[in-house]
Amino acid sequence: MPLDNVIDATVTVAVVYHSGYGHTAKQAEAVKRGAGRIPGVSVLMLTSDEAQRQLEALDGADAIIFGAPTYMGKASAQFCAFMDATSKVFATGAWKDKIAAGFTNSASRSGDKLATLTQFAILAAQLGMHWVSLGLVAGNNSSDGSEEDLNRLGFFLGAAAQSNFDEGPDRAPPPADLRTAEHLGERVARVAQQFVRGRLPAQPDGVREDHLRRQGVER
Numbered sequence: 001m002p003l004d005n006v007i008d009a010t011v012t013v014a015v016v017y018h019s020g021y022g023h024t025a026k027q028a029e030a031v032k033r034g035a036g037r038i039p040g041v042s043v044l045m046l047t048s049d050e051a052q053r054q055l056e057a058l059d060g061a062d063a064i065i066f067g068a069p070t071y072m073g074k075a076s077a078q079f080c081a082f083m084d085a086t087s088k089v090f091a092t093g094a095w096k097d098k099i100a101a102g103f104t105n106s107a108s109r110s111g112d113k114l115a116t117l118t119q120f121a122i123l124a125a126q127l128g129m130h131w132v133s134l135g136l137v138a139g140n141n142s143s144d145g146s147e148e149d150l151n152r153l154g155f156f157l158g159a160a161a162q163s164n165f166d167e168g169p170d171r172a173p174p175p176a177d178l179r180t181a182e183h184l185g186e187r188v189a190r191v192a193q194q195f196v197r198g199r200l201p202a203q204p205d206g207v208r209e210d211h212l213r214r215q216g217v218e219r
């Protein structure tokens with residue numbers, strides 16, 4: 001492949017999610033917004049039903065971000081069906097060395113969301129993927145903290161959101177949780193880009209840097 005094509009290669013971040021009533025879909029859209037902010041990154045959105053029917057659509061993705069509501073202390077059954085379907089990928093190793101991350105949303109502040117994020121991280125490990133954490137300090141845990149803080153729910157493994165059960169997706173999850181989801185999308189896109197560029201073939205001194213500089217790429 002010519003050098004220009006290799007360096008111009010778009011990085012693809014896929015978001016695979018389930019949402020029963022629209023709240024986690026809002027969070028998924030926020031993840032997409034964050035990832036899409038990084039120049040040279042395209043975002044592929046698939047519901048877990050769609051992804052389950054066409055797993056090969058994800059073969060070209062450099063990163064896959066898993067998202068589901070927490071139902072009964074675990075990822076929703078619909079998302080679990082997608083997880084089970086990835087046993088085909090387990091067999092072929094097709095997603096090995098892709099970047100992975102996750103997000104979840106539930107009614108309670110904890111609501112046992114950690115169990116869902118842990119499920120996602122284990123899924124990624126079984127598939128040989130590289131898990132990316134949220135990368136934020138915990139918010140709203142001091143006397144000057146507030147509900148507006150990024151990562152107000154204090155998760156590290158992935159992005160968490162909380163949606164009051166009596167509010168529709170037009171009101172929940174709140175802006176701080178959507179900004180936290182945007183942060184995750186942005187972080188995963190950057191990591192995926194670094195990872196893809198790290199695999200570029202070695203170039204004579206300065207050639208690769210010149211290409212990146214001409215593209216205005218942040219190093």
Ligand SMILES: Cc1cc2nc3c(=O)[nH]c(=O)nc-3n(C[C@H](O)[C@H](O)[C@H](O)COP(=O)(O)O)c2cc1C
Binds near residue numbers: 018073112165
């Ligand atoms: C079957 C079911 C189980 C649920 N279990 C939990 C739970 O374990 N913890 C929690 O905090 N909320 C729980 N909830 C609330 C949902 O996580 C919450 O309403 C969420 O916003 C739904 O997201 P969605 O609109 O994307 O489906 C449950 C809701 C349903 C329908």
